[in-house]
Amino acid sequence: MKSTWFTVGPLVDIPRLGAKVVRLYGTPVAIFRTQSDEVFALEDHCPHKRGPLSQGIVHDHKVSCPLHGWVIELDKGTAMAPDEGCTPSYPVRVTDGVIEIEVQHLDAMARAATA
């Protein structure tokens, strides 16, 4: 399947333990930066009540949703036990200080269609 890497912007534009939001085919995607400068991308909706994860508090490899405190793992998008649920994640990489995100085309089309 074809995929494209999109440029998000410089890593330093996101504060450590912070996030920023980009839009892909109408879907908000949260890009997180950890204390050790790792980067993760999740659809910006908590699996619980669709709260904006980008606005939550980031700690270790997790984010706490601002609406009801669910804790979501940044790498896979899964909710920490005993809560159950998962939010879609996207591959990201940092090249020369610039964050890039990978989007699968079919995937993107499907999402655009249902958005």
Added chain:
Amino acid sequence: MIRPRLIVIGNGMAGMRTVEELLKLKPDLYDITVFGDEPYPNYNRIMLSPVLAKEQTIPDIILNDENWYAENGITLYKGVRVERIERTKREVITQDGRAFPYDRVLISTGSRAFIPPLPGADLPGVVGFRSIADVDAMLAVCREGGHAVVIGGGLLGLEAAAGLVSHGMIVTVLHRNGNVMDRQLDGAAGRILEKTLEDRGISIRLNAHTASLHGTDRVEAVRLKDGTELPADLVVMAAGIRPNIDVALNSRIYCENGIVVDDTLQTYDPKIYAVGECVQHRKSTYGLVAPLFEQAKVCANHLAEYGIAKYTGSMTSTKLKVTGVDVFSAGEIQAKPHHEEMVLADAARGVYKKLILNNNMVEGAVMVGDTMDGAWYFQLMRDKTDVTALRDHLLFGQAHVGDSGHGAKARVANLPDAAEICGCNGVCKGDIVKAIKEQKLFTLDEVRAHTKASASCGSCTGLVEDLLASTLGGDYSAAPSVKPLCGCTDATHDEVRVGIIRHELKTIRAVFDQFSWKTEDGCAKCRPALNYYLLCAWPDSYQDDAQSRFINERVHANIQKDGTYSVIPRIWGGVTSPSELKAIAEVAERYAIPTVKFTGGQRLDLLGVKKEQLPHVWRDLSAAGFVSGHGYGKALRTVKTCVGKEWCRFGTQDSTALGIRLEKLTWGSWMPHKFKIAVSGCPRNCAEATVKDLGVVCVDSGFELHVGGNAGIKVRVTDFLCKVSTEDEVVEYTQAFIQMYREEAHYLDRTAPWIERVGLPYIQRRLIEDPAGRKELAERFIFSQQFSQFDPWVERAEGKDAHEFAEPLVLA
């Protein structure tokens, strides 16, 4: 890699809880081997009563099945008894002669029923009540029916008797003293309990001394010292428990009544730790589950080589739960000369409550028939709360039933399964009881995590604790008194606050290091708390950490369920003007703000503002003279006023102007939680000052100051603090009270629970009896206000934190 070997002797609740806590801290540190002499995996011994009563089965009470051991790489030897530890060779020797080398040993051998040395005590049909095997033996006799004699009328004996009678056995309890449960109950309480049990068909003989047991192939009769002979197809020995210390004694480890351990749960051999019912700590042995869990946590901390936790002993409470018979006891049960006694006895309802007080602090509670408030009294005991202000209603209880969302749900045990307990998350009683049983939950936090009950507003906490108590029976005791700040640390709120000052910690990372935080970055609970504590301690130098602020405080607006925000400009004292109203109206129209609503605090709320609109909305509001209303923060919210003597024919003082003066002094201040003030111009109290954190009620001769009110989850009317005669005094007391709350309350405690914890007399001592101290508090408040009275909105309208409010980049 070869890992150090940890051998655990004893596969019971204390040992496995320690292993669980250890796995949470350092999952890969040890190669773990567990020996248990019972042929089962780890099970919940406190649930043996429901198993005996056929309410539960053995699989229901298994805590960790064999998969758990396998998944965690633990080698389990079931049905293998350890003989001794060969300490010089560092080997554990089993009874069948095998040797297992170790680096560390954990002894958790528990306790056994004390079998008095009576003739015939070794006959078949004589059992204890400690294990699955005991219960199996009892159930086997129950199938045939007949007579059962229970020797010992303590907690365990009575639960056994109730279980046996439910199978149709004819049950007699023999108790050597003058009332049942005499270690937990006084005579009056004992008699009510005896009557209740007799009504259920259990005969009780007091002052009964067993002489011998008789029978040919198995037990047939019990003879008392007075010559009476009772038929018995089953004899249950419930005359107390004794720590199992054979392994320790065989290994020449120092023991008294139990294996002697220090505050780190270490025995006299530094390689060997011990936890649970087999240990003796500071002269005490424990037979309840809550202390064991506290020990497990501390012991795991040391096994994991953190080396910072200390176990300083537990205060325990007892709650007998035989269906429909409520008994609670904690602390002292008989008043000594220095004690006072408060008693409520309602024989017709079968209710008896006795509190023992010393120096206005609760030191003991005995309750029969109505034990709803047991957890509350226990809390007052552990917190050493001064109860002077509560004395007139102390015996009548805390009345959880006044909490909003729980009208008239008094006796949780009698509720149907479909009754909604948690109104926020829609959790029913049946869901909670099921989760406690099936998920093997022991604590409020566990119930919150698994069911969400009590996890939002917390108003049903009392009901959930009651459900834990009634489901777990005699062994539930409320959460430990020393609550860590969060799961990232063992340090408490108070320890952290003291440490910040003593070690001059100036950053969140410095706190993490000083207290050996277990996570890299903390969590969403501790980071905001630490950020606040540092800000409060070092108002002039601390660099606020935006990423440790909850979103509302980070962006100075209140997030709504759809991700938009609400904006509440400050309206001083609730007094506005046509031009201000026009400005708000214009902003609402200009940005097409969908909802404009009056708040409960005499202000206007603009709801549904998009995040990227916020700086523009703020710029326009600032231009009209508005500043942030902090309607989103743990901060001074609103000062509600009535019109006062300016207009009102009853007004005694200018309450509006005083309210505005107070708001101008206090706005912008960060606090442990939100803080509301009101000023009423006369005792008609139209500003509802007596349900605010601080309420001023004007009277002709001056000003009454009221504190600690709350009209939210739990309606709490303020306590009267004092009366003053000038506005300047109102101001000084307000500043001092707020500063004391800022410096001493735990993060996320409103003033109401804070005052209930420390007691009103403490606040009065600090604010009224110590004028110099009051002035110092007020001065510290004034000092810190220099650094907080900047309007966050105008700063952001001018470009601060621009990254927060940028339009999302559209990539595709």
